[in-house]
Amino acid sequence: MSIYSIVFTSILVVILIWKTYKLFKNKRNSGDFEGIDDELVIMLNEGDSIG
Amino acid sequence: MAKQAVQLSKKKRTKYRFQKLKMCKKCNRYSVLKDQNCSKCGSAYVGIDRLVKSIFKNRLFTEAMWILMIVSIGIVAAPTVQTLYYSLVAGLIFCISYVVLTFVFMKSEFFIQLKRLLRADFKKIQAGIQFDSELAKADVKEDRLAPAYEKLREIGDFINSDQLKIRRVMVLNEIILRSDMELELEPLIPSSYDKDFVQYALEVLRINRTLITKKCIAYFIHYRDAIVIDFGMDSLIAVAGTALRMKLYIVEFSGFIEEFLEYFPKERVLRLCNILYSNPDVDWGGLSEKAKQLVAMKYHYDPDFKRFVS
Numbered sequence: 001m002s003i004y005s006i007v008f009t010s011i012l013v014v015i016l017i018w019k020t021y022k023l024f025k026n027k028r029n030s031g032d033f034e035g036i037d038d039e040l041v042i043m044l045n046e047g048d049s050i051g
Numbered sequence: 052m053a054k055q056a057v058q059l060s061k062k063k064r065t066k067y068r069f070q071k072l073k074m075c076k077k078c079n080r081y082s083v084l085k086d087q088n089c090s091k092c093g094s095a096y097v098g099i100d101r102l103v104k105s106i107f108k109n110r111l112f113t114e115a116m117w118i119l120m121i122v123s124i125g126i127v128a129a130p131t132v133q134t135l136y137y138s139l140v141a142g143l144i145f146c147i148s149y150v151v152l153t154f155v156f157m158k159s160e161f162f163i164q165l166k167r168l169l170r171a172d173f174k175k176i177q178a179g180i181q182f183d184s185e186l187a188k189a190d191v192k193e194d195r196l197a198p199a200y201e202k203l204r205e206i207g208d209f210i211n212s213d214q215l216k217i218r219r220v221m222v223l224n225e226i227i228l229r230s231d232m233e234l235e236l237e238p239l240i241p242s243s244y245d246k247d248f249v250q251y252a253l254e255v256l257r258i259n260r261t262l263i264t265k266k267c268i269a270y271f272i273h274y275r276d277a278i279v280i281d282f283g284m285d286s287l288i289a290v291a292g293t294a295l296r297m298k299l300y301i302v303e304f305s306g307f308i309e310e311f312l313e314y315f316p317k318e319r320v321l322r323l324c325n326i327l328y329s330n331p332d333v334d335w336g337g338l339s340e341k342a343k344q345l346v347a348m349k350y351h352y353d354p355d356f357k358r359f360v361s
């Protein structure tokens with residue numbers, strides 16, 4: 001196998017690993033939709049400027 | 052001022068609150084109201100789900116472009132025919148893996164995208180709701196009470212300030228309430244004493260007693276002195292009467308009920324005695340004793356109370 005093929009393959013593998021890492025991280029950080037609802041309401045009511 | 056007879060539409064229900072958010076892409080403004088079209092420019096609103104999906108699609112498209120570019124360069128720049136074939140196969144496998152990964156994690160990616168959007172656009176959302184609130188104010192000013200209330204009701208899903216609650220209550224107090232309206236009471240309880248709220252609560256009590264919940268009774272007890280001054284003792288008697296609806300409430304508010312026992316009509320007393328009689332093992336406090344005294348005094352010769360008189 002040529003050096004070229006090895007470098008090209010390595011680049012693709014690194015991209016895949018990076019992508020998988022990010023996807024896993026996002027999956028771990030994602031909660032449930034109730035959590036989003038609660039966060040939204042808390043954020044909107046924090047300043048209490050709307051009446 | 053005479054109250055208005057109006058027709059309130061049913062509330063729009065979504066599984067989650069954020070699903071009510073929508074955006075006018077032309078005005079770049081969010082709204083939580085039921086309207087399908089922007090009240091400023093008339094163009095159709097885009098729901099938050101669709102908004103996130105389109106952002107997500109754009110992101111995937113950009114990624115796909117990058118990937119194709121990298122793979123193409125790898126193929127084009129191959130020095131020999133053999134490496135060219137190798138790059139082609141490697142690129143293909145890479146692309147397939149990328150697509151599979153994207154599909155497997157689609158749900159959590161969508162979720163993260165939604166969260167990011169809400170966080171990033173939070174100020175915009177707030178401003179949008181403020182605008183909705185101004186529209187409701189304008190409706191109230193021009194005496195369009197039903198649309199005003201419907202707007203405030205939608206906003207109330209997101210904003211739980213006392214100010215908004217009171218604005219809703221004040222509109223409701225101008226409307227002839229009917230039992231077929233989807234009335235709410237508990238979500239409108241303010242954090243301090245408010246005369247308008249009590250007026251509304253007493254009106255609701257007349258129409259649909261089941262809306263008088265534990266929290267509401269507790270509110271009446273907490274602010275009883277002010278309520279007696281503004282609305283008289285009868286209002287407290289009526290509220291104490293609604294507490295007889297459930298065994299749970301009777302236990303919780305036995306002291307409060309005890310105070311007004313003698314003012315209750317016969318059927319209420321009968322109902323209370325029935326509950327007390329069939330649950331002798333529950334600790335009713337002084338209520339049980341007081342009820343016995345009342346029956347002995349007032350209903351001694353009443354055949355309906357015969358089984359309670361020992």
Ligand SMILES: [Zn+2]
Pocket residue numbers: 075076077078079089090091092093094
């Ligand atoms: Zn618009």
